[in-house]
Amino acid sequence: MDALAVTGATGHVGRLVAAHLADLRPRLVLRDPSRAPQLAGATVAQASYDDLEASREALAGIDVLFMVSAAESRTRRDEHRTFIRAAADAGVRHIVYTSFAGAAPDATFTLGRDHFDAEQAIRESGLTHTFLRDNFYLDVLPLFADEEGTIRGPAGDGRVAAVARADVADVAAVVLRNPVDHAGATYELTGPEALTFAEAADRASAALGRPMRFEDENVEDAYAWRRAAYGAEDWQLDAWVSTYTAVASGQVAEVTDDVHRVTGRDPRSLEDVLRQRSR
Numbered sequence: 001m002d003a004l005a006v007t008g009a010t011g012h013v014g015r016l017v018a019a020h021l022a023d024l025r026p027r028l029v030l031r032d033p034s035r036a037p038q039l040a041g042a043t044v045a046q047a048s049y050d051d052l053e054a055s056r057e058a059l060a061g062i063d064v065l066f067m068v069s070a071a072e073s074r075t076r077r078d079e080h081r082t083f084i085r086a087a088a089d090a091g092v093r094h095i096v097y098t099s100f101a102g103a104a105p106d107a108t109f110t111l112g113r114d115h116f117d118a119e120q121a122i123r124e125s126g127l128t129h130t131f132l133r134d135n136f137y138l139d140v141l142p143l144f145a146d147e148e149g150t151i152r153g154p155a156g157d158g159r160v161a162a163v164a165r166a167d168v169a170d171v172a173a174v175v176l177r178n179p180v181d182h183a184g185a186t187y188e189l190t191g192p193e194a195l196t197f198a199e200a201a202d203r204a205s206a207a208l209g210r211p212m213r214f215e216d217e218n219v220e221d222a223y224a225w226r227r228a229a230y231g232a233e234d235w236q237l238d239a240w241v242s243t244y245t246a247v248a249s250g251q252v253a254e255v256t257d258d259v260h261r262v263t264g265r266d267p268r269s270l271e272d273v274l275r276q277r278s279r
């Protein structure tokens, strides 16, 4: 049996994937093992993506690796590249990476460019791979609202084919059980429909029973109030604002049937995700 490692199991997607695959006795590779989920059969190894030596050790003997993309940071590309190099050095055969919808060097969503860079590093490493190009997560759309329930950003009436984290995890689990069947594949993972932010706000409002609305704004204003409110660095402001301009551009609007193709099940809707969360 292939030895499997799962990263990100202290987070949303990785935790679900590890739980789905507990019978395969995965090795959970974590920055902080003290926060590892309790999972019968799993083992734990410590490594941060930026630590080449620790990552090599944590991945020794592993055949198949689920790599959750790193937290947003200025150094994220280097972190990804270091961990991918460690995987190749350690003899990993197949890597399954959580990328982003339409990852490209000139993607409007600036973090989509980081994902393209990680994909390139994986291609260059020679490892067999499967890319899960996740659209924006349905789970987080309502969290963009402020205390008054207003989602504000330069998205216009663009559409977003957002996908449930749970569907990403379901797809990942299917792929990781039989990686050979998915070697070289790139899946564009979306929900069942593409929503405007106004529609998403209305639907989330009805599902959650609290007022929510979308307010369009221009790009200049979008930068100005975020800079004033959060004092964030430019790369972070670019990422936040380009979340909306990516929707306006149409680059995250295409609905695919990849969730269904891989899992045999229809993808979850916004309401499904919100219902699940309130349980």
Ligand SMILES: NC(=O)c1ccc[n+]([C@@H]2O[C@H](COP(=O)([O-])OP(=O)(O)OC[C@H]3O[C@@H](n4cnc5c(N)ncnc54)[C@H](OP(=O)(O)O)[C@@H]3O)[C@@H](O)[C@H]2O)c1
Binding pocket: 007, 008, 009, 010, 011, 012, 013, 014, 030, 031, 032, 047, 048, 049, 050, 068, 069, 070, 071, 072, 079, 098, 100, 134, 135, 136, 137, 140, 165
């Ligand atoms: N498509 C979207 O809309 C969207 C939205 C948000 C995030 N994302 C991306 O999708 C990924 C998975 O989503 P999620 O909801 O599961 O995120 P999450 O709950 O924040 O979990 C991220 C996981 O990755 C681990 N991690 C982050 N940076 C790392 C590093 N440098 N080295 C080692 N481990 C690292 C975290 O470990 P710790 O617990 O130690 O921090 C955590 O276990 C995110 O990491 C992010 O890159 C996509």
